[in-house]
Amino acid sequence: MTAAVKPAQAAIPSVGRLLNREPLPTLAGRHGHALVRDCAREELAALRRQLAAGGAAPTVEAIAAAVAERLAAALGPSLRPVLNLTGTILHTNLGRAPLPEAAIAAIAQAARGNVNLEYDIDSGRRGDRDAHLEGWLCRLTGAEAATVVNNNAAAVLLILNTLALRRRVAVSRGELIEIGGAFRMPDIMARAGCRLVEVGTTNRTHLKDFRQAVEDGAALIMKVHTSNYVVQGFTASAPEADLAELAHAHELDFVVDLGSGTLVDLKPFGLPHEPTVAETLGHGADLVCFSGDKLLGGPQAGIIVGKRALVERLKRNPMKRAMRPGKLTIAALGAILPLYANPERLTETVPTLRLLARPEAEIRTLAERLRPQLAARLADVATVETVACRSEIGSGALPTEALASAGLALRPLSSKRSGAALRRLSQAFRRLPVPVLGRQRDEALIFDLRALEDETALLGQLDRLTLS
Numbered sequence: 001m002t003a004a005v006k007p008a009q010a011a012i013p014s015v016g017r018l019l020n021r022e023p024l025p026t027l028a029g030r031h032g033h034a035l036v037r038d039c040a041r042e043e044l045a046a047l048r049r050q051l052a053a054g055g056a057a058p059t060v061e062a063i064a065a066a067v068a069e070r071l072a073a074a075l076g077p078s079l080r081p082v083l084n085l086t087g088t089i090l091h092t093n094l095g096r097a098p099l100p101e102a103a104i105a106a107i108a109q110a111a112r113g114n115v116n117l118e119y120d121i122d123s124g125r126r127g128d129r130d131a132h133l134e135g136w137l138c139r140l141t142g143a144e145a146a147t148v149v150n151n152n153a154a155a156v157l158l159i160l161n162t163l164a165l166r167r168r169v170a171v172s173r174g175e176l177i178e179i180g181g182a183f184r185m186p187d188i189m190a191r192a193g194c195r196l197v198e199v200g201t202t203n204r205t206h207l208k209d210f211r212q213a214v215e216d217g218a219a220l221i222m223k224v225h226t227s228n229y230v231v232q233g234f235t236a237s238a239p240e241a242d243l244a245e246l247a248h249a250h251e252l253d254f255v256v257d258l259g260s261g262t263l264v265d266l267k268p269f270g271l272p273h274e275p276t277v278a279e280t281l282g283h284g285a286d287l288v289c290f291s292g293d294k295l296l297g298g299p300q301a302g303i304i305v306g307k308r309a310l311v312e313r314l315k316r317n318p319m320k321r322a323m324r325p326g327k328l329t330i331a332a333l334g335a336i337l338p339l340y341a342n343p344e345r346l347t348e349t350v351p352t353l354r355l356l357a358r359p360e361a362e363i364r365t366l367a368e369r370l371r372p373q374l375a376a377r378l379a380d381v382a383t384v385e386t387v388a389c390r391s392e393i394g395s396g397a398l399p400t401e402a403l404a405s406a407g408l409a410l411r412p413l414s415s416k417r418s419g420a421a422l423r424r425l426s427q428a429f430r431r432l433p434v435p436v437l438g439r440q441r442d443e444a445l446i447f448d449l450r451a452l453e454d455e456t457a458l459l460g461q462l463d464r465l466t467l468s
């Protein structure tokens with residue numbers, strides 16, 4: 001058998017011998033023997049494949065160093081900071097809203113020890129985790145009561161399952177939305193145990209269509225914010241106040257999934273008007289739900305506000321237990337909501353609103369300042385130009401309203417195979433210690449600078465770029 005072993009294969013050490021070679025014994029003491037052994041096995045397996053393909057055998061020292069590298073990669077966090085220069089501010093794949101400092105501090109404090117999450121300090125009795133947020137939510141929206149779950153999809157599921165289990169729910173055909181692939185209103189309805197009654201047509205739905213649905217036995221009327229698309233042209237929809245009136249005339253409830261849900265009018269920030277939660281309640285909605293990490297600028301959460309009797313029913317649904325947020329989410333929301341008491345300062349206190357309201361001229365000045373440094377670094381590889389571009393709010397908020405912005409367009413110099421050159425350029429930026437993510441358009445890599453507040457985060461790592 002030994003005679004058949006090729007010389008290179010023979011040079012591969014056993015796992016045991018490899019593990020005796022520094023720094024591996026030290027690392028095993030620090031990070032656990034089993035983990036280091038697994039990394040050693042993986043490295044040896046990779047090496048065998050390499051040698052079978054005709055490579056040369058490295059020294060045992062070099063193999064031990066490669067195992068140490070593997071270990072470092074395995075121990076590093078999977079969740080890493082990235083620079084979002086895609087131009088989509090609330091990017092679901094990139095973790096949506098950057099949190100206010102007050103929220104970050106509150107999370108750290110709650111994380112460190114015990115808190116009165118469900119404990120009433122005055123009476124010494126068991127408390128309610130919603131109590132930390134309900135007062136603020138009611139004050140800011142004018143609602144009677146409020147509760148919070150893990151995200152807005154959960155909020156929709158809980159509302160439907162609580163108010164319309166095995167019953168019919170009337171929704172306009174123009175609002176049967178899909179958000180980010182996995183959230184499709186018809187599927188959520190089915191999982192909530194409700195029967196969807198499609199009302200009207202894709203472009204036009206009238207009050208009389210809803211009246212018909214109610215006469216045919218609908219038990220709940222629901223309106224869904226068409227977050228990520230608009231129906232344009234020959235369109236009609238029933239006003240919320242009319243839907244509320246119709247529902248109440250039949251002793252039914254009218255609920256609104258607002259999606260982004262803003263607590264304040266966005267006009268003063270130079271953004272188009274979005275119906276606020278308070279306005280929607282004012283139109284007669286019995287429950288309104290919205291996300292915590294969209295326009296609100298907070299942590300992932302689903303917020304439900306409205307009639308006390310309905311909120312109480314939601315809280316009694318056993319499903320609520322499976323959807324309740326943890327102390328970190330409650331701490332963060334508890335720090336953000338008070339910031340909304342002073343709308344004038346929101347662009348200072350809430351990063352999401354600051355980024356969305358950031359003036360185009362300021363972003364252009366930043367682009368002009370950064371351009372020469374990027375151009376110098378990329379001299380032989382790509383041209384760098386300042387360009388006008390349009391940012392998106394993202395996460396389905398105000399889908400068609402692009403915000404005038406500015407950025408840098410990087411164009412590879414090599415004329416042939418420009419697609420491949422562009423991919424290499426994007427990859428080089430993605431491989432930085434803090435990956436820089438842009439958007440590819442018109443054979444250029446575009447960095448929209450709206451979300452770049454700390455320019456050293458970009459400039460400080462330019463010398464680490466590996467350009468081929």
Ligand SMILES: *Cc1c(COP(=O)(O)O)cnc(C)c1O
Nearest residue numbers: 151152153225227259260291396
């Ligand atoms: C975003 C959105 C949801 C889902 O909210 P998540 O907080 O992402 O779970 C539901 N409905 C509408 C209308 C939305 O825009």
